[in-house]
Amino acid sequence: MTDDNSPLGEIVPNWTPRAHPLSDPQYHSIQGQYCRLELLNSKTNDQVFQQLYDAFKPIEDMHFKYLKYGPFKTVDDVKELVRQKEQPSSNTVLYTIFVNDIAVGFVGYLRIDCDQGTIEIGNVNYGHELVRTRQATEVVFLLLKYAFDTLGYRRVEWRCNSLNSKSRVAAGRFGFQYEGTWLKSEVAKGRSRDNSWHSIIDDEWSLVKQEFQRWLNANNFDQTGQQLTKLNAKKVNPRQRKITDADQQKYD
Numbered sequence: 029m030t031d032d033n034s035p036l037g038e039i040v041p042n043w044t045p046r047a048h049p050l051s052d053p054q055y056h057s058i059q060g061q062y063c064r065l066e067l068l069n070s071k072t073n074d075q076v077f078q079q080l081y082d083a084f085k086p087i088e089d090m091h092f093k094y095l096k097y098g099p100f101k102t103v104d105d106v107k108e109l110v111r112q113k114e115q116p117s118s119n120t121v122l123y124t125i126f127v128n129d130i131a132v133g134f135v136g137y138l139r140i141d142c143d144q145g146t147i148e149i150g151n152v153n154y155g156h157e158l159v160r161t162r163q164a165t166e167v168v169f170l171l172l173k174y175a176f177d178t179l180g181y182r183r184v185e186w187r188c189n190s191l192n193s194k195s196r197v198a199a200g201r202f203g204f205q206y207e208g209t210w211l212k213s214e215v216a217k218g219r220s221r222d223n224s225w226h227s228i229i230d231d232e233w234s235l236v237k238q239e240f241q242r243w244l245n246a247n248n249f250d251q252t253g254q255q256l257t258k259l260n261a262k263k264v265n266p267r268q269r270k271i272t273d274a275d276q277q278k279y280d
Contacts, residue, residue, distance in 0.1 A: 045142045046180050049121045055178065058123070060170050061244060063163040065123035068134050069114045070107065076124055079131035081106050083155025091153070094192040096216040113151070122151060125158065125167055132158040135167055137175070145182035147175050152195075162244060165259060168202050169240040176233045183229050190222040199226040203236035203261030232265045239264045 049055070056067040068076075081103045084091055092098030100106050113120040113136070122136040132155040139148040149171050158164050175181045186204045188195035200206070204226035213223040228236055242248070243259040250256060 043145075046145045048140060048142055049137050049147075049174070049179065055174060058170050058174060060163075060166045061246075062127070062166050063170075064126040065135070065167065065170055066126060068110055068122040068124040068136075070111050072110070072124065074103075076131045077103050077106050077110075080124070080134060080155070083132050083157065084153065086156045087159075094189040094195070095153075096214070120151065123171075125154070125163070127158065127161075127163050132163075133167075135171065137171065139185065145180065146185065147179075147181050147183075148185040148187060149175075150187060162249065162253070162255070165202075165240070166244055169237075169244065172202075172228065172233070172240075173237065176230055176237075181230070183227055186226040187223050188226075189216075190224040196224055196226075200262040201259055202228075203232070203239065203265045204228050205232075205262075205265060205267045228265065232267065235264045236261050 050067075058065040081100055084098070084100065088099035097109055098105075100109075110122060112118060113122055118138075119140050120136055120138040121140070122134055124131050125133040125135060134151065134153050135149070136151040137147050138150045139146070141147065149168065152168075154164055154167075172184055175184050184204075186195075186199045186202070188199065190196075190209050196206075205228070207225045207227055209222050209224045211222050212220055214221040239259065239261045243255070243257065248256050
């Protein structure tokens, strides 16, 4: 039941569905300052699959702890995962991460909703040589930039196992704002999984983007490649409109 005084959301003028990430072949490869993303699918050559398999082997026990797949026993296991993810029902787009023309990980979009302009960054798989590098940060920046600036999406999400503290910290560092945790969302590897949700919306992207660009500037790194200042995307994104506990109490 509603009445004439019931609040409504903001009008979105001239809204049209957004393009799918695969709609323009020129973006099947996305070049950054320090790394390159290339579409990963069953047509990817065997050398790349071997490099990906090798990249995860030294850290596989810890890396796949909170993921719903892995560790990979063989290179064919990597290929099978990619084959499954490229099925239309998976609603996923994967990219290989290249540094100096070597495949060092993969990442992707999922939960792609062109009609509503929402998309999730997920399947974040960084090999041992990529972890805690400027390239690792640039990967997320490139995906955010493509989603907001090129495709015009309104919302980019980051979802992770609520027990995965590293992923939750990373989400904040990249500027994603915590929105809540869904209890018993999934059963993964025979265990109950609660999912923590984070997002960046288009209103916030301009400031977050500037902070990424500041941090990724070559002048922010010394001769050994160490950062001179930290990335503070979370702090530059003071979300103004959000559901707070106080808001919810009005309805309890």
